[in-house]
Amino acid sequence: MCPSLQESNIVLNDVNGKNINTYGVAKMSIRVGKISYENNVIICDIALDAILGQDFLLKFVNKIDYKKMTLHTDEDVIQCWIGGKSNMICRVFASEGINLPANCYKWVDIQFPSAKVHDEPVYIESLYETVIEKNICVLAGIVQPVSDKLSVLVANFNNEDIDLNPNTQLGTCESCSKRVSDTDARCASVVVDNPESSPSQLPEYLKDMWERSSKHLTTDESERVAALFVKFQNVFSKTSEDIGRIENVQHRIDTGNAQPIKQMPRRLPLGKREIERQEVHKMLERGIIEPSQSYARDDENKIVQTPIEEDEAHQIRVITRSQYSERKDKVKISDCILDGWDTTEIRQLQLEDPVIGYILTAKEDSNRPQWNEISHLSSLVKTLWRQWDRLVIHIGMLYRNWTDEQNEVNVLQLLLPITKHNEVLKYLHDTPTGGHLGVEKTLDKVRQTFYWPNMKETVQKYCTKCDLCTSRKHSKESPAPMGTYIVGEPMEKIAIDIFGSSPAYR
Structure with a gap:
């Protein structure tokens, strides 16, 4: 009797997030093994049976x-x-221990755990790891799993005898019907246009690889390999400078809705910067990379194209040519520092901040307040006021011009509103990339992008209250030293060291 199909509002998606068409739910009898089970079944379009x-x-x-x-x-x-x-x-295992004579072959009894599953002949071949490590090989062949006793020929290519322990993996087996279908599929896609190609026609840069590949092949197989090498010779690199680029395969990298992010350049010691520059120019000459044609914003907040000179090594980027011409008009340069931040939101938070808002408003008016106008305000406002000449407005947000003396670069630090302090510290300290570093190293990471008055005290307080850091760090406090106890008269206080029990002596 055909089960009745009931409508359902269940939504199914595949591993790629695409919707799977569903028709409804029906109660069916599912036979698994020898027993049938009653259960609800969702009817949908999938490639598998169930x-x-x-x-x-x-x-x-x-x-x-x-x-x-x-x-x-x-x-x-x-x-x-x-x-x-x-x-x-x-997997095929040796059922018992056996000794293999040197440079000889011998029948070895085998077993494989899932022999009862196969009801048709299986093809057994040697395991690659066994051939490499032990220099022994199973002679490929076909066996019937339902036989009472299974055995294969194992060849020992060593000059010494080898003892095989029980349950040593010798090879693998698979269904003959599966192997035949796979072989047909593989062979159907290999067509040699010139079967008469000989090793003498091989280019010089392929001869060494052909000789190493033909070491264990017959003459006929070796000539077939040579024919394939001749046909596809353009696939291989000709020299160490040749990256072997081909146009037979194209790929597309879909980044979805990901937005560009700002990231500081990688730090390199001074001694390695010249090496880096040389490697970049080598890749330029080979065509692996090309100068970036990025988009940036001008002083009026307009997107403009800024060609980058090849002389600056740190301004060269790796690009995907198949995507570059299609996506360059869609590139959006975001001034957000963390994922989910928006420039309009950050500007509004700066204006609402009691410290940054006062300075940002005055900076936009290009009117530095007099001392008598800020003397009654907090020390944090005065700290920013003293750095008036170092403060700049970029895309509506207030930044501080800071010189990183260690890397000899100038950095624009975003003045971070107080409402974003914990979010930034959590990202730079608590995340796996943050690594729960100490106060100084966390402070260095914050300085690369952000600034606010009393920043060091805020970072120190945050790291001190981190439960994970506190649980892993031992206290540096030493125990209190022994002191002197003042008494008024002799024998007023008596100290006794209790010792025992000790063995009795005569």
Whole structure:
């Protein structure tokens, strides 16, 4: 009897976030192993036959053994496999210990855990790691898993005998039908236009690779490899300076709704800056990178194109040519410092700040207040007032011009409103990239972008109250020294060291 389909408002999405078309929910009998289970099933468009959801596993499955690949229910133990029987690749083990003579081959009894799953012949081949590490190889062949005793020929290429321990992995096995279909698919895509190509036609830069690749091949196989190398010779790099660029494959990098961010240049020691400049010019000559044609804002807050000279190494960027011509008109330069910040919001917070707002208003009027006008205000306002000449307005926000003496660069520090202090400190101290550094290092990170009066005290207070930092740092306080106790007369206070119990002596 066909189950009745009921409408449902369930929304399903695939791993890429795309919506999956659903038709409804029906109660069906699901046969897993030898037992049937009644459960609700969502009817939708998916490539797989079915997917067991968490509700089914919680309701009927008591245990999942990932090592043995089994589901344990109240009625049965269900053997599982990956992608169906034909897709399953099993590991092949030696069933018992055996000695392999040097430069000889010998029959070895084998076992593989999922032999009962396969009801058709399987193809067994050697494991690459075993060949490299032990220099032994399983002779490829076909076996019937349902046989009472399974064995394969194992060749020992060493000059000494090798002892194989029980459960040593020798190779892998997979369904013959799966392997045949895969082989047909692979061979159908390989077409050699010139089968008569000989190794003498190989370019000089490919001969060494061909000789190393043909070391264990027959003459016919070696010639086929040479034909492939000749056909696709333009894919390989000709010299160490050649990056081997081809136009046969194109790719697209979708960044979604991600916006550009501001980031300080990487710090480099003075001794490495010349090396960096040389490497950048090498990449320019090879065509790996090209000068940036970024967009920036002028003094009137208009977006203008600013070509960048090749001489400045730190102004060269790696670009994706397939995306550059399409996306350069859509690039938006954001003056936000952290993700989610907006310049209009930051300006409004600066105006509402009791300290920054007063100075920002005066700066916009280009009228520095007199001392008698600010003498009654807080010390924080006076701190900014004393730095009047270092304060600038950029895109409507107040910045401080600060010189980083260590890196010999000038930095525009955003005057951060008090409402954003904890958010910035949490981002620069608590996040995984922050690393819960100490006061001085956290302060250095803050100075690269932000400034506010009494910034050091704020950072020190925040780091001191960090629970994770406090739990991991030991107190530097030393125990109190022993002192002298003043008494009024002899024997007024008596100190006794209690010792015991000690063994009895005669």
